[in-house]
Structures are given as C-alpha cells and as structure tokens.
Amino acid sequence: MSELTREQKFEIYRLLRLNRTLEEKLVNLYRQGKVVGGLYRSLGQEATSVGTAYALSPGDVLGPLIRNLGSVLVMGFSPRDVLAQHMARASSPSGGKDCNLHFGAPERGVISSISMLGALVPVMAGIALGARLQKKNVVAMTYIGDGGTSTGAFHEGLNFAAVQKLPLVVVAENNGWAYSTPFKKQTAARCLADRAAAYGIPGETVDGNDVLAVYEAAKRAVARARAGDGPTLLEAKTYRMKGHAEHDGQAYVPSEELAEWAARDPLEAYSRVLAAEGLATADDLGAIDAVISERVEADASAVEQSPFPAPESALEGVYARKVADAEPAVARRRS
Numbered sequence: 113m114s115e116l117t118r119e120q121k122f123e124i125y126r127l128l129r130l131n132r133t134l135e136e137k138l139v140n141l142y143r144q145g146k147v148v149g150g151l152y153r154s155l156g157q158e159a160t161s162v163g164t165a166y167a168l169s170p171g172d173v174l175g176p177l178i179r180n181l182g183s184v185l186v187m188g189f190s191p192r193d194v195l196a197q198h199m200a201r202a203s204s205p206s207g208g209k210d211c212n213l214h215f216g217a218p219e220r221g222v223i224s225s226i227s228m229l230g231a232l233v234p235v236m237a238g239i240a241l242g243a244r245l246q247k248k249n250v251v252a253m254t255y256i257g258d259g260g261t262s263t264g265a266f267h268e269g270l271n272f273a274a275v276q277k278l279p280l281v282v283v284a285e286n287n288g289w290a291y292s293t294p295f296k297k298q299t300a301a302r303c304l305a306d307r308a309a310a311y312g313i314p315g316e317t318v319d320g321n322d323v324l325a326v327y328e329a330a331k332r333a334v335a336r337a338r339a340g341d342g343p344t345l346l347e348a349k350t351y352r353m354k355g356h357a358e359h360d361g362q363a364y365v366p367s368e369e370l371a372e373w374a375a376r377d378p379l380e381a382y383s384r385v386l387a388a389e390g391l392a393t394a395d396d397l398g399a400i401d402a403v404i405s406e407r408v409e410a411d412a413s414a415v416e417q418s419p420f421p422a423p424e425s426a427l428e429g430v431y432a433r434k435v436a437d438a439e440p441a442v443a444r445r446r447s
C-alpha cells in the first residue's frame with residue numbers, strides 16, 4: 113500500500129486540481145484569441161501525468177508530451193510559467209520564442225516536448241545513457257500516446273534502451289484515440305503493455321485514472337530503473353475526454369463511451385479516496401479549489417499585463433552560443 117504521507121496526499125490533490133483549473137483558464141484564454149498556438153487538453157488524464165511524475169526524485173529527468181501539463185507542474189513549473197508560455201510572453205520559459213507546447217528547462221529536469229511522435233523516446237534513452245556514462249544517478253521518464261507507439265522512433269528508442277538496460281520509464285498513455293483513430297485500429301495487440309515482451313522488458317497496465325495506483329506502478333518502474341534493471345513500459349489506461357485539440361469537436365467519439373469515462377473522473381475518484389480515508393471533506397477540498405482558482409486568475413492577469421519579447425531580441429537564444437558567435441564560413445576560409 114501507499115507510503116505517502118498525509119501532506120503528500122494533499123499535494124497530489126492540489127497538483128491534480130491545479131492541472132485542471134489552469135487548463136480551464138487556458139481554454140478561456142484560447143477562446144479569446146490570447147493563446148498563441150493550439151490547445152491540447154488533458155481533461156480526464158490528469159492522474160496519469162501527476163501520478164507518474166510524482167514518483168521521480170530530484171535530479172531525475174522528464175520528457176513530457178502535449179497532455180502532460182500535470183507532469184510539468186510536478187516538476188516545478190509554475191502556473192505563471194505555463195500561462196506566459198501559452199501567451200508567448202517574454203517571461204515565459206522559452207522567452208516567448210517557441211511554440212506554446214515546446215518548453216522545458218534542463219536545469220529543472222524537464223526536456224522540451226517534441227512534436228514528432230515517438231521522437232522523445234530515443235532522446236530520453238540518450239539522456240539516460242549519457243547520465244550513466246557520467247556515473248550520475250538519474251532516471252529518465254517519458255510518455256508516448258497509443259498512436260505514438262506505432263512509430264519507428266518509439267520502437268528504435270525502446271529497443272535501444274532495453275538492449276542497453278537504460279534507466280528509462282516509458283509511460284504509454286492509452287487514452288483510446290489518436291486523433292480520430294480508435295485504439296482497435298491502431299494495433300492488433302490486446303494492450304500496449306503486451307508490446308513490452310517484444311523488447312524483453314517488463315510491461316504493466318495500470319488504471320490511469322487512479323492517481324495512487326499510477327503512482328505506485330511508476331514508483332516500481334523508477335525503482336527498477338534506478339537499480340540497474342533497465343526500462344519498463346507502463347501502460348496507463350485512461351481516456352481523452354476532449355477532442356484532439358480545441359478545434360476538434362470529436363463528433364466521431366461514441367457518447368456512451370464518454371459518459372462511461374466521465375463517471376470515472378480522476379479528480380472525483382481521488383476526492384472520494386481522501387474522504388474515505390477521513391483526510392478531507394468536500395468542504396475542505398472546496399476550500400483548496402478556491403485558493404487554486406484565485407491564484408490562477410491572479411497569475412493570468414499578471415501575465416496578460418506582461419510584455420511580449422522585444423523585437424530586437426529576436427535572434428537571441430535561437431542558436432547555440434557557439435554557432436551564433438562563430439565567424440561565417442567564408443571569412444574563416446580566407447584567413
């Protein structure tokens with residue numbers, strides 16, 4: 113059973129709620145035309161993000177995907193960082209210069225997401241290998257969607273990590289859909305965890321809407337990685353409660369399926385757990401929710417008032433310093 117302290121259990125609740133409230137605010141801003149880029153929801157998948165990232169220790173490295181807002185909040189990004197990034201402000205993690213979804217901070221253990229599906233798996237395998245060569249105690253964790261598991265990059269990365277026994281945890285978020293392609297048209301496999309056998313690594317399926325179960329499973333996978341036992345493919349069974357992005361009305365999704373998963377909402381489920389354990393009443397949680405809403409509103413107003421990057425800074429941070437400072441090749445040849 114879970115060894116989480118009372119305080120940690122509340123922290124997990126706050127992270128789940130912050131994930132949802134912040135995203136609702138982003139929807140609001142998106143509809144006002146204030147978000148620069150698309151908006152990809154994680155509604156219904158918050159427990160998968162929060163529960164997995166919460167199993168990491170300081171010094172570990174995480175490579176999130178578009179639906180892992182909860183994971184980057186666990187890693188220490190603030191609502192202000194996320195809001196500024198989505199509104200392309202100068203104070204954002206990318207200085208307002210990259211796509212709203214592409215932000216990270218290696219010093220905080222977060223590698224920027226990559227849009228090409230599957231590409232993060234070999235990148236994170238490389239990070240795990242690099243850390244091992246430097247004799248650093250680092251576990252790398254990344255995510256892949258059900259659709260993303262059909263790419264060559266996913267296969268190459270996971271195979272390499274397995275052969276090298278790298279400290280990598282790959283969380284396969286099986287949310288039932290890859291844009292409009294349902295799971296049964298994605299793979300003939302029974303489930304994504306079954307694919308692990310092909311790489312000779314452990315695979316496990318967990319209820320992705322049960323945050324404590326997700327945390328426990330991720331903790332086991334992280335422990336295996338840290339002990340030198342190699343990667344794990346952890347499948348989190350969850351559901352994409354919204355369309356692929358805000359522009360997609362998901363008319364192709366059967367309404368009964370949505371209703372079935374709505375009844376398994378991860379926040380409501382976790383609220384019931386906290387109540388059953390006698391830790392929090394609905395009123396207690398309501399008070400936490402109110403504080404989070406207030407904070408998100410205040411942060412959004414502050415970010416809206418903050419400046420975009422200065423035009424004259426457009427070339428700063430675009431290339432690595434060494435490249436940007438190098439003399440042009442022609443000049444070098446002449447000397």
Ligand SMILES: Cc1ncc(C[n+]2csc(CCOP(=O)(O)OP(=O)(O)O)c2C)c(N)n1
Nearest residue numbers: 179227228229257258259260287289290291
């Ligand atoms: C290699 C590659 N192929 C296609 C796309 C276009 N694309 C972006 S997201 C997406 C669906 C992803 O589905 P899934 O992996 O299940 O993740 P989810 O959106 O459900 O989180 C597709 C096809 C892409 N970004 N990269």
Ligand SMILES: [Mg+2]
Nearest residue numbers: 257258289290
């Ligand atoms: Mg999917």
